[in-house]
Amino acid sequence: MITESVVHSTITIERTYPAAPERVFAAWADPRQKRRWFAEGEGWSVLQFDLDFREGGRELARFRDDKNGAEIRNDGHYEDIVPGRRIVVAYTMSVGDRRISASLATVELRPQGDGTRLVFTEQGAFFDGADGPRMREQGWRELLGRLADQLQAAR
Template identity: 50%
Template sequence: MTTRSVTHATFTLRRTYPVPARRVFAAFADPKRKAAWFNGPEEWGPDEHSFDFRVGGRETSRGGPPGGVVHTFNAIYHDIVENERIIYSYDMHLDDTRISVSVATLELRPKDGGTELVLTEQGAFLDGFDDAGGREQGTRDLLDTLGDFLAREAADA
């Protein structure tokens, strides 16, 4: 018999990007832009994505190391205020095992000629398969990747 458990945690991350809020928002709202930075490690290859960015819409991203465990992100968008806020809930799976359920809020605020992104996540981490520390680090890495993407996009403009 499997021992069941749930651990709750909240974390908040802040990043300031030297671009307007509309550019940061577009990196979350536009499917091609999001697919350019919202992925697993490069050695995994491209993720499979489905994307319906609207209130009530769903997003799925699935990928993993070749021949390894498949990581799946399933999100539902609950609130979208263009260039200001995105709220969504999501669950994560490793193969067929749900490892967490979370609510995430992204806030975009003008700061120093750019945009401050404030991400707050409230998570329920299930049965010891995941934890807040690992999720926070993974989210930090994604926000760094977002920053790299925004810098490349600005350089190409």
């Protein structure tokens, strides 16, 4: 039985990358780069990844969990973009036909020495006991780690 409920939470994660803000920004803006660190990964099959990176543009990512076959969908809309400095995206996440969350995510890129201080903030509404703030934070920490690996490989 699913209990109808909403849990609201704000997640903030900070990371420092040894790359200029413009290089980190490009890893979010370029469809090939973002697909590598955001969509591809062991245990997941990418069913669709479309990125129209501009204010008013959309992002759609559909994955299948290779273990249990569940389809997961991220559907985003870019609200604000300041090249090399800020990205704001509103997105929903669904598992199968069930919407599990709606969020507003902000990526801030701040120069720090020769690198970049990234501040990721997600304000989310998590529905009916699915997913949840702890799991979402863990997922974003893993993704931002994959971004670090990609930036390191490109050096």
